[in-house]
Amino acid sequence: MKNKIKVGILGATGSVGQKFIELLENHPYFELNEVCASEQSAGKKYSEKVKWIQSTPLNKIAGSLTIKKCTPDLESQVVFSALDSSIAGEIESEFATKGYHVISNSKNHRWDEDVPLLIPEVNYEHLELLKSQKYEGSIVTNPNCSTIGLVLSLKPLEKFEIESVNVVTMQAISGAGFPGVPSMSILDNVIPFISGEEEKLETEPLKILGKIDNGMVVNSKMNISAQCNRVHVLDGHLEVVQVKFKNKPSKHELIESWKSFRSLPQQLNLPFAPEIPTRYFEEDDLPQPKLQRSIDKGMAVSIGRLRDCSLFDYKFVIISHNTIRGAAGGSILCAELMHEKGLI
Amino acid sequence: MKNKIKVGILGATGSVGQKFIELLENHPYFELNEVCASEQSAGKKYSEKVKWIQSTPLNKIAGSLTIKKCTPDLESQVVFSALDSSIAGEIESEFATKGYHVISNSKNHRWDEDVPLLIPEVNYEHLELLKSQKYEGSIVTNPNCSTIGLVLSLKPLEKFEIESVNVVTMQAISGAGFPGVPSMSILDNVIPFISGEEEKLETEPLKILGKIDNGMVVNSKMNISAQCNRVHVLDGHLEVVQVKFKNKPSKHELIESWKSFRSLPQQLNLPFAPEIPTRYFEEDDLPQPKLQRSIDKGMAVSIGRLRDCSLFDYKFVIISHNTIRGAAGGSILCAELMHEKGLI
Amino acid sequence: MKNKIKVGILGATGSVGQKFIELLENHPYFELNEVCASEQSAGKKYSEKVKWIQSTPLNKIAGSLTIKKCTPDLESQVVFSALDSSIAGEIESEFATKGYHVISNSKNHRWDEDVPLLIPEVNYEHLELLKSQKYEGSIVTNPNCSTIGLVLSLKPLEKFEIESVNVVTMQAISGAGFPGVPSMSILDNVIPFISGEEEKLETEPLKILGKIDNGMVVNSKMNISAQCNRVHVLDGHLEVVQVKFKNKPSKHELIESWKSFRSLPQQLNLPFAPEIPTRYFEEDDLPQPKLQRSIDKGMAVSIGRLRDCSLFDYKFVIISHNTIRGAAGGSILCAELMHEKGLI
């Protein structure tokens, strides 16, 4: 592609910001053009201010960029936001108002009526909400990292009419950002609490799985209960899921639904689209975060251990990569879809 | 006590066997007299054959004992069995037949109709089953490590009539024995599978919470679904629990039930009885394995995070020490109760 | 003891401050009377402001204390300082000036000519320096956590005239305090750098092993090179040590020197004195942090793997508990010694 779309990153020095930089290297559509961070970092070279914690070395071009402030006077028209939620809401609105297309990982705008809470394979039709946005530009949001894996695993099962979902998560430490969880707190331990997480996981799927009616999302009515735990894993959220259906399928039907699920990103052959979004593993002890999190560029959800459940219909286990599929990679896929749809 | 009861340990070199030795040091009722292990270890000094992995040093007297074979010709009349289930069934029967009192951690005899599956605070009245045993001696079994914490947390709630229980465990690596889980398998990982564990956790509580009728246990009718996971924690099983009651209590009633629960071991002031068997923590992020596992000599169950649940009535979190309360310490408490009852 | 000495803790909410509270429970000489922390915590109940991270529960009396500011208007005449070095220097001087006896874990006063850098078993005679202090009260300092283990292991070898010492440490995360090392930084990793640590480890032993001459310490002339690394261990610093002597002893002489080493704290039977300060283990793979750190109340140094060394004379491995022997416990032992000597 001759002319790549120039993109900027808001909150570029944090762990999600770093992941954006890592993943955008050599992207076929997008070219990292600007990195933005706090006022005290602005004006410095990115490589000097960042505490780089990725296992691939910092790309030289990115490292040589001069950090800008998070104000809407960038050259790039598309910005990925990895801002902390304490400041993201306002800054993102400012950018959208000034004509920038904002794809955000922060929770602030997720529940705005005119903002899609987007998982490209699941609810690409929600991009229709953009029509009602009053912004010069636009805002699209990425769901919470634990939501994305769950909803991707549920989407292929929608035809069996999901009544209720019970989910218990074992979430990776990278989900808490950097410095995040102190090592003294999590070595030899599990922390059965992540502030605000259960609320997100119980509500975000309702919007994402909602149907567009008259230009608005009508939320799903399914009933979700979530319990969230932090475990000593670097990347990859594991979730044990129980589901009750209106039309209970056979195990075979469930597995085939996952195996055969493809959606618009796969049809459009988007660069970050996983070939097989929901992969089923037959092995007794899979999926595991360490073994499956990186499959299909870290963009697939791995599923296994489908069993009958005396309290629901079925129980199973999923894992997905929280900082790729669940954050930066998911946002990039949103942007790719918007690009193909002519929205950016 | 002038004349302590002499006890032996079957399977003394394994990790549970070691825990017995550690916990029996200076016990007021019992005196470690004999250690038994495989034929190839027999005849050697214990300290020479054991790969001691406890963090308190091996007691000198225990270390100097000569290992015997697991055959029923011991001086001790009480034996704690930490045998592997591949051989425990037969050996334990032989000992009981020859007049020994066997308190076992193995699964083999747990479902024998005349064998109590005993948690002293929960079903001490099941010791009545011993009357129907045909052994010269007796066999009493300790439940599975993940069962004990769960059932202890449920016992004080029985009055509200439990209909169903959903439990997801995050279990410590010490539960798999030594060498057990390879470090390459669990570092930076969760393994969502423990062979046979879900079955035990779904069924053992039914017997333990069953009522004695006509000298037999009539199992509880509650419905349990379990999902078991191995996490990177040394000791302490964490379980997230959801419960539905026939008579839904208030949160306050639940918490008070736990806080005020005392049972026969507390009344008898048994040495290994925890002062408060079910402790409730008000903090948002407790209980945690590392912080609460050792409370009350590792014999208490710690409970926290009681919340409403849209799919059941309530959800909460428990932790208990799997190798103390869930294995060696639990067995010693059984023996203490039997001693006070004149059964050994 | 009827009238225990009232003590206060400066910096009581941090991880070393917490360790002081944990270790002072039921101390025969000292009674925790006051806890001091930052201005924003002052006036609050200790249990409300502390993020308690110890595995034994917070003692109720300590928890109910009202936090005071770190100003020299306490009732207690003895204060243990766990202050951050950014503020410790001045505050400690103020307290000493006002007549308080300060036992400090901070580095600020360690190199003051009139301040003992004290390991009671090693250089108790340095308490003589107190005579030249101009304070109404006094200041005594505890060495750095990695220094204490090393110097304790060297002291019994002094008679063979140590020429040079090479040491490489693998230090526990608790040495960095709380929150300290981020979990994302240390999971599946080693960090080969601890700011300022190598300098301390190369110089502090010289003062500690120095001789009093004319009321002043004349530093040891031995040559030390140190390399410090952070490893994924909660508590317990492991150090691999190489030593060259003027009078090379036999291995047997070295081991006997360690085994037989006793000093003033042992003779005085001080409560926190380890029975055997330097323990030698014959096993191939000992000492290990997890297995030996808690020996003798966490106050002993464990030594093993003595081998010939082609570049020095010998090499061996030591471990010691960094937050007990290397911090709070070490300070308490200093205070005990001072008490017995009539210095507090």
Added chain:
Amino acid sequence: MKNKIKVGILGATGSVGQKFIELLENHPYFELNEVCASEQSAGKKYSEKVKWIQSTPLNKIAGSLTIKKCTPDLESQVVFSALDSSIAGEIESEFATKGYHVISNSKNHRWDEDVPLLIPEVNYEHLELLKSQKYEGSIVTNPNCSTIGLVLSLKPLEKFEIESVNVVTMQAISGAGFPGVPSMSILDNVIPFISGEEEKLETEPLKILGKIDNGMVVNSKMNISAQCNRVHVLDGHLEVVQVKFKNKPSKHELIESWKSFRSLPQQLNLPFAPEIPTRYFEEDDLPQPKLQRSIDKGMAVSIGRLRDCSLFDYKFVIISHNTIRGAAGGSILCAELMHEKGLI
């Protein structure tokens, strides 16, 4: 390349064997043709017998191969040996005798006078030894995983005449194979002992850095002392190194020597050759196993923290990937070099 060279793997189901399969996928010179393992696995499909523990999924073609016995009747003429040293010696000799070219990771033949102990960048000229081998085929060995990183870091410094080397390692658990180190042994711990490792690390560099004289290797005379420790890291050995030179260079000269070092594999542009074999990092806290182990396909050695040393001349830190550079990747690079030299 039209006709790739067919290769087999001896010991294909173990962790090094798996790494060979992972790394050989799409190799430009070599094509995995046969996998060999123990008799009880022979005849089964590879995917059915292997406990795959790599984080990239098992390649389908490899998974579908039928496991053969480790007997010299393979179609492939080149075999990589990942056999356990208890059986490797004899089997490798049999293969070489029958005309196979064996590149081995096992220690058995490393000290054979006519067998190169090969690190392609360091001693490619040792391939001359093959001329004196009496085998129909040949045997080339890969050094121990901790040796390779050390020797690579020393090679560029040879011109300053190294007199002595002191090294302390912190080695990854994957170095012990699978199942290898039990998780209960290493969680929250360091094990200061790896059987036989210090001997290898003190002697193998002498052969590798030796000079060919009259068709034989004359070992280097440098003096090496090693201490080896197992730490809780999945992959990547860290080594802290101290060196004394005959001609002490400046720090700048050392760093430039590392930065500019290139050797035959780089000149030949071998597929597995790292672009920059010895990389120097200026940051205070680098290199770290997690951050640098995968650089340059896991084939580079990362170096940092060069400092003056009062006991030697300099001290520094290195890390290298033990299962790639230190095992399977290193062997493949050997084979690539041999191929380019017309030796296979």
